[in-house]
Amino acid sequence: MTDGVTIIVELNVKPEIAETFFSGVQALLEVTATHKGFRNIIAVRHKEDSNRMIFVESWDSEEDFNTYTNWRIERGDMSIIMDAVTVPPKVDVWPTSVAAARRDASIANGVDALSA
Numbered sequence: 001m002t003d004g005v006t007i008i009v010e011l012n013v014k015p016e017i018a019e020t021f022f023s024g025v026q027a028l029l030e031v032t033a034t035h036k037g038f039r040n041i042i043a044v045r046h047k048e049d050s051n052r053m054i055f056v057e058s059w060d061s062e063e064d065f066n067t068y069t070n071w072r073i074e075r076g077d078m079s080i081i082m083d084a085v086t087v088p089p090k091v092d093v094w095p096t097s098v099a100a101a102r103r104d105a106s107i108a109n110g111v112d113a114l115s116a
Contacts, residue, residue: 004039006094007057007065012086018051021084025053032057035071037064051086062093 013021025043032041037060046052059065072078081089 002060003095003097004058004060005062005065006097007055007059007062008092008094009055009057010090010092011053011055011081011084012049013051013053013084014086015051017084022053032068035064035068037061038068062095065093 022045029041029043032038039058039060041055041057043053043055046054057065059068069078
C-alpha cells in the first residue's frame, strides 16, 4: 500500500446554521467512508472560531478523492455546502508523507520500539 494522499478541507459555516450543519456531519462521514480509495477522515472545529472546521482525510489517491468529490457535486451535495458557508471551501492536497507516529500497544505498555 502506498502512502496515499492527505486532503484538508476547511469550511467556514454561517453562524445562523452552524449547529444544524455540524449535527449532520457524522452522517456525511459515514457515506464518505463507503467510497473507493477512502482510508479515514476526522472532522474538527476550531477552538476559538467555532463556525470554522476542517476535514482531515486520507485517500489512496488524489484521483479517488476527485471521483468522490465529483459524485458529491452530481448529487447536489456541494450546492448545499456552498449555501452553508461564508466563503468557498479551501481544499489542500498533501501527497507526500514525511513522518508519522501513533500510540500503539507496545508504546502503551512502556516498550519503546527504537530501544527494544
